[in-house]
Amino acid sequence: MKLTAITLDLDDTLWPIAPVMERADLALQAWLQLNCPEVVQALPIAAMRRLRDRVFAEHPELGHDFTALRMICLREALAPHGYGEREAEQAFEAFYAARNRVELYPEVGDALERLARRAPLVSLSNGNACLDRVGLAHLFRAQITARSFGAAKPDPAIFHAACALAGSKPDETLHVGDHPEQDVLGALGAGLHAVWIDREGLGWTLGGVPPRSFTCLAQFADFVESL
Ligand SMILES: [Mg+2]
Known part of the structure; x- marks a missing residue:
């Protein structure tokens, strides 16, 4: 891809x-x-x-x-x-x-820096975290939240708005998230590629072709670097 x-x-x-x-x-x-x-x-x-x-x-x-x-x-x-x-x-x-006082999963800081070197990053959240306050904004080109946009994932419109902020076409954009419906099915429905972060190793139960999944963001960064 x-x-x-x-x-x-x-x-x-x-x-x-x-x-x-x-x-x-x-x-x-x-x-x-x-x-x-x-x-x-x-x-x-x-x-x-x-x-x-x-x-x-x-x-x-x-x-x-x-x-x-x-x-x-x-x-x-x-x-x-x-x-x-x-x-x-x-x-x-x-x-x-x-x-906004969050504790990153242990591998996330390093993985985000690797990902940001490979492609522009845009955050796409249904929650109301602020990356400026969290201290990660410097790694992201843009932030979009359900609150700022006016609709939540899995609405395709918010995925398309994120692509616009990233300057990318949906089929050249990879969305990564933990939620099977909001993140994986939402991204696929909007024409993006999807990666599922399955930290618990739960396995895919929603039918269809299981998405590409990783148990942590470092594995995902390895995958992105291999593309
Ligand atoms: Mg989530």
């Missing part, structure tokens, strides 16, 4: 997301405890998570925009105690700063 650009998923492809969200929830609680303690009394962490689940379920139209959904949660949590938009934004910032 002719490889002109690589698009990369972020959460669970470059870093594990579960511990990040755990710490972000705790950072939010700590901020609230310090600045709006009544809110923590009324909504301890389990209740805050139930509020989040309800708000996310009530707003399917914002399914691509976790920032907007989080802000709705915070406004609902804060308003009964007399707090307004200023506190909601500050609370979000406490959450968001922690959401």
